[in-house]
Amino acid sequence: MSVAEATAPIREESTSRFVQTKRWKLHYNEAGQGHPVIFLHGTGPGASGWSNFSQNVAPLAKTHRVITLDSPGWGKSDVFDCTGESRNGANAQAVALLMDELGIDKAAIVGNSMGGAATLQFMADYPDRITHAVTMGSGVFAMPNIFSPGGGPPQGFKVIVETYRDPSPENFRRLVEVMVYDSSFVTDELTKERSVNALAVKDHLANWLKWPMGNPKGPYGDLEHLLGKLASTTVPTLMIHGRDDRTVPMETSLRTSAIIPNSRLVIFNRCGHWAQLEHAAEFDRLLLGFLNQYPVA
Known part of the structure; x- marks a missing residue:
């Protein structure tokens, strides 16, 4: 790598990549060198790997190979109707297939919301291929009374569904507003980015609405298998949660972290x-410290 390449700004266009896997054509962004760290975005119209984690790529790319993935059915990856299938199982499979094509044996997996749930599913389904697990605003949503301890879907999830049904500029602003505590993050640029991303592939919107969580049995399919694997895993796990999260209650991470032996919250x-957006600098420091605490041989 030349000096010019090493000091050039990391932009979406210059890091954009596609790969044909055995099941889907997947889009991802890649920067840096070192132990791979794969970022998985959350659900919601207009979500993508880059939109969720663009602010975190440069700090991590100084020491790691950073990959932000568009899950099947989001961003520039293939359209995907997961009706009758576990959404988290499919998302975890997509990570494994991506790693196969890129020649990655093991990686640290970092996921926000749905991406965090996919991280936990990956840890259960592919335990020998994950070195570190990190989740933000996530957990095992399917545990009784954990997704909505107050009764009914949380406010943020209601807004997600409403925006999928009516992807209007007004609803995209509501979507960003409910995702953050600090209203200064509710910018025209961010709301427009989410809207443009969502409307670029309208099949993504329609497919999500067929069954928002995928499998009629729930997002995890075999919950007993998942919980059993998490209870016996030795993978170092870091869970981060915003106290003021209006989409996934903080209690979700509290209970999930209690299941995983080598975890912290x-x-x-x-x-x-x-x-990762509202407290980007603190998040980056915490993530790097966690990765460095458990070095890969």
């Missing part, structure tokens, strides 16, 4: 569902 004060 960090609560960010004055923080909504996007910890």
Whole structure:
């Protein structure tokens, strides 16, 4: 790598890549060198790997090979109707297939919301291929009374569904507003980015609405298998949750972290569902420290 390449800004266009896997054509962004760290975005219209994690790529890419993936059915990846299939199982499979094509044996997996749930599923389904697990605003949603301890879907999830049904500019602003604690993050640029991404592939919107969580049995399919695997895993796990998260209650991470033996939970004060955005610098320091605490042989 030349000096010019090493110092050039990391942009979406210059890092954009496609790969044909055995099941889907997947889009991802890649920067840096070192042990691979794969970022998995959350659900919601207009979500993508880059939109969720663009602010975190450069700090991590100084020491790691950073990959932000568009899950099947989002962003520039293939259209995917997961009706009758576990959404988290499919998302975890997509990571494994991506790693196969890129020649990656093991990686650290970092996921926000749905991406965090896919991280936990990957840890259960492919335990020998994950070195570190990190989730933000996530957990095992399917545990009884954990997704909505107050009764009914949380406010953020209601807004997600409403925006899928009516992807209007007004609803996209509501979507961003409910995801953050600090209203200064609700910018015209961010709301427009989500809207443009969502409307670029309208089949993504229609397919999500067929069954928002995928499998009629729930997003995990075999919940007993998942919980059993998580209870016996030795993978170092870091869970981060915003105290003011209006999409996934903080209690979700509290209960999930209690299941995983080698886990820790960090609560960010004055923080909504996007910890990696609202507290980007603190998140980056915490993530790098965690990765360095458990070096890969």
